[in-house]
Amino acid sequence: MYNLMKIDDAFKKALDAYTRYDVMSTNKLCAARCCNEIKKVIFHDPATIVYWNDGTKTVVKSHGERFDPEKGLAMAIVKYLGGDHYYKQIIKKWTSDFEEVEDA
Secondary structure, eight states: OHHHHHHHHHHHHHHHHHHHHHHHHHHHHHHHHHHHHHEEEEETEEEEEEEEETEEEEEEEEEESSSOOOHHHHHHHHHHHHOHHHHHHHHHHTTOOOOOOOOO
């Protein structure tokens, strides 16, 4: 008869190793994809325009806030990787209840 505790432990270790490897591989793939696929970036307040090597372009604009090139580029990458509709849903979901607190 098999020792179920040993099998369970082995399964957990294998799953943990696979998950860690999968996350690391996905991060590397995503980073490589973004870095290698950007052809040109134009910062033109309030817009950030990214031209990609596949011939497409992504445009994001700041609305009602100070223009931030770093944020614009990050949002353009997220929009490119996740698609226009999906990225807007995620951003709204996690930021809709945010209340900015002023420094005292």
